[in-house]
Amino acid sequence: MKKIMILGSGCARCNKLYELTKEAIETLGIEHELTKVDDIQEIMKYGVMMTPALIIDGEVKTVGRVPSVDEIKNILIS
């Protein structure tokens, strides 16, 4: 099971990343646990300064931008 997290301070771009990630997960049909983190202290723990960020199994995959659904799928598969 993959633990997927979206870090973001509640801005529009963060919500967009959350939606796209959800879409990517659903089309791939993988078992997952998707959470959204908006607490700034938590966000700092991952070394992220530019939101939104995509975290998979504790590893930072993207920061400061919203990747496309295809890119998220690739990240999830690899």
Next chain:
Amino acid sequence: MELKREWKPLTGIFIIFIILYYLPIDSFRLRNAITESLSLAKWYAREHVVLCLIPAFFIAGAISVFVGQASVMKYLGAGAKKVMAYSVASVSGGILAVCSCTVLPLFAGIYRMGAGLGPACTFLYAGPAINVLAIVLTARVLGPEMGIARMIGALVFSIVIGLMMQVIFRNESRTGTDTKVVLPAEQPARSLGQNVTYFGLMVGILVFANWSESAGPNSNWNIISENKWIITAILGLIFAVVLIFWIKIDWRKVLTVSAITIILAIIFNDKPVIPFAAAAIGLSVILSSEKGEGENWFDATWDLAKQIFPLLLLGVLIAGLFLGRPGGEGLIPSRWISSVVGGNSIAANLFASVVGAFMYFATLTEIPILQGLIGNGMGKGPALALLLAGPALSLPNMLVIRSVIGTKKTAIFVLLVIIMAAMTGIIYGAIF
């Protein structure tokens, strides 16, 4: 019904009911305020959207896509030289903080993992004030001198406040973590010259398209205002060439849009807004049909526009309702405003900066609100004080700041911002 869970919608419905029940619909003041509100929105739509806001959104979008953010962050890291860190922190808001919601994570990051308290406070204060959109709209609506004063005031005082915070808390050990900062990947680089040309052209188009009609009998300026559309058109054509060669946009598309724009410019040569709008729509169509950088640029621009336009419209309508257009009057009587923040007294400046510090302004809405206040007799000094204290701080973001740097530092920071903003207001008010 569970009152515990449902009290919010219940209260909301009740309040709206009471307001409507007692709504003084026949009152002259209310009717007039509604007219004022709609007129103000119309004025914004006519005067500011096509020539000013749309190009500014394209520039802001381009900054977030084309300027390597990682290269800026380098100077705000833990090992950065102090002088460099303060100067970069003061200007980097223009590059990093295009959207106001990104300011706080960056602030926390610079404090915890980067250059420390001083530069973090510098960034926090300057960030929201020096982004392209804020400066352009301030200069356009409130006058160029207010735009420039806002920019310089924010830059200078951000550094002063950062340094003071560092000095006051020099004995505190850094509560930094050892977490390594994860930076965004470096963008494919164009040379610095190319980037400067590219942004220079866009800013040039924005500036000349918005050049005011006539500044007086002074001959040099009149030459520019008479020929501003020719200058804008030439810059636009050079920009089209740049798009083809540097951004690698399909030349056939660029040529088609340029041709349409030129034809429209010839047909409607007394209405320059039409070809200008056509060029903007054309650029949007081209970019959204591209892959790679072009597409990213359009997406970033659209994201910003989608986020900011509704808030700005709401801000304009509300400002119009309560404050009216310049010269008009909304729900709040003018004399109330001029009695509290009129002139340039210390009390007026202090009041404006305290209100600005605690009130929340959505991105750019501080501008129509201030326009209304100035129209109702607010002094120029207090107006600048509010502009400087306003976007940097609000009650909700003070709470987030407190969770990052603690109560004591937050209190001192807020106090410094209020005092600085009021002082700048007094100085500005005395000069202009």
